[in-house]
Amino acid sequence: QIQLVQSGPEVKKPGASVKVSCKASGYNFISQYIHWVRHSPGQGFEWIGIMNPDGGSTNYAQKFKDRVTLTRDTSTSTVYMEISSLLHEDTAVYYCARDSRTIYGAGMIDYFDYWGQGTLVTVAS
Amino acid sequence: QSVLTQPPSVSGAPGESVTISCAGSSSNIGAANGVQWYQQLPGTAPKLLIYANTHRPSGVPDRFSASKSGTSASLAISGLQAEDEADYFCQSYDTVDTIGYVFGTGTKVTVL
Numbered sequence: 001q002i003q004l005v006q007s008g009p010e011v012k013k014p015g016a017s018v019k020v021s022c023k024a025s026g027y028n029f030i031s032q033y034i035h036w037v038r039h040s041p042g043q044g045f046e047w048i049g050i051m052n053p054d055g056g057s058t059n060y061a062q063k064f065k066d067r068v069t070l071t072r073d074t075s076t077s078t079v080y081m082e083i084s085s086l087l088h089e090d091t092a093v094y095y096c097a098r099d100s101r102t103i104y105g106a107g108m109i110d111y112f113d114y115w116g117q118g119t120l121v122t123v124a125s
Numbered sequence: 126q127s128v129l130t131q132p133p134s135v136s137g138a139p140g141e142s143v144t145i146s147c148a149g150s151s152s153n154i155g156a157a158n159g160v161q162w163y164q165q166l167p168g169t170a171p172k173l174l175i176y177a178n179t180h181r182p183s184g185v186p187d188r189f190s191a192s193k194s195g196t197s198a199s200l201a202i203s204g205l206q207a208e209d210e211a212d213y214f215c216q217s218y219d220t221v222d223t224i225g226y227v228f229g230t231g232t233k234v235t236v237l
Contacts, residue, residue: 004170037226037228044127045214045229045231047224047225047226047227047228059225061223061224102159102176102177102180109176111176111216112163112171112173113182114173115170115172117170
C-alpha cells in the first residue's frame with residue numbers, strides 16, 4: 001500500500017536548522033511530485049513547496065523560498081525538507097503529501113492524495 | 126493564515142445530514158481552480174475525501190458529496206456516523222503568485 005513515513009518530532013532553538021524526512025513506499029517514487037505543508041494553531045495550513053523526485057526540481061511558496069530547501073535521495077525513495085534560521089512561529093506539524101493530477105476543464109489540477117503522518121517541530125529557547 | 130473560510134464547528138445526531146461551507150475569492154475557488162476536501166481523524170494523517178469539486182476517490186463512501194458555486198464550495202455528509210467525527214478542511218489553488226495552494230480554516234464535525 002502507498003505510504004509516506006516521516007521522521008520523528010524535533011525540538012530546536014531559534015536560529016537553528018531542522019531537516020525532516022519523508023520516505024515513500026508502495027509506488028514508483030519518481031513518478032509523482034511531493035509537497036510539503038505545515039499546520040499551526042495560529043496560521044492554519046500553509047503550503048511550503050513541491051519537489052519533483054524525477055530530476056529534483058523544486059518550487060517554493062514565496063514566504064518560504066529563502067529558508068526552505070527540498071532535496072531527495074532516489075536510492076531510498078526519501079524526500080527531505082530543511083528549514084534554516086528557525087523562528088518561534090515555525091513551531092508546527094509538518095506534513096509531506098503526494099501530488100496527484102486530473103484533467104479539469106481545459107487543463108489539469110493537482111491535489112494531495114496521500115499524506116505522511118506529520119512531524120512536530122517545536123522551536124523554543 | 127488560511128485563505129479559505131470555514132465554520133469552526135458543525136454537529137448532528139447519527140443518521141442526520143450536515144453541510145460544511147468553504148468560502149474563497151475570485152483568485153482561488155472563483156478562478157475555476159478545483160476544490161478538494163480532506164478528513165483528519167484525531168492523531169492521524171489527513172485523508173483525501175473529494176477532489177476536483179465533486180469526485181470521490183475509490184473507497185470513500187457515497188455519504189460524502191460536495192459541490193462548488195462561484196467563489197464557494199460545500200461538503201455534505203449524509204447519514205452521519207460516529208466514525209465521521211473528525212476535522213474537515215477544504216483546499217484549492219490561488220492564482221496570486223506568492224501563495225500557491227491554499228487551505229480552509231477547518232471544521233470540527235461532532236456526532237452528538
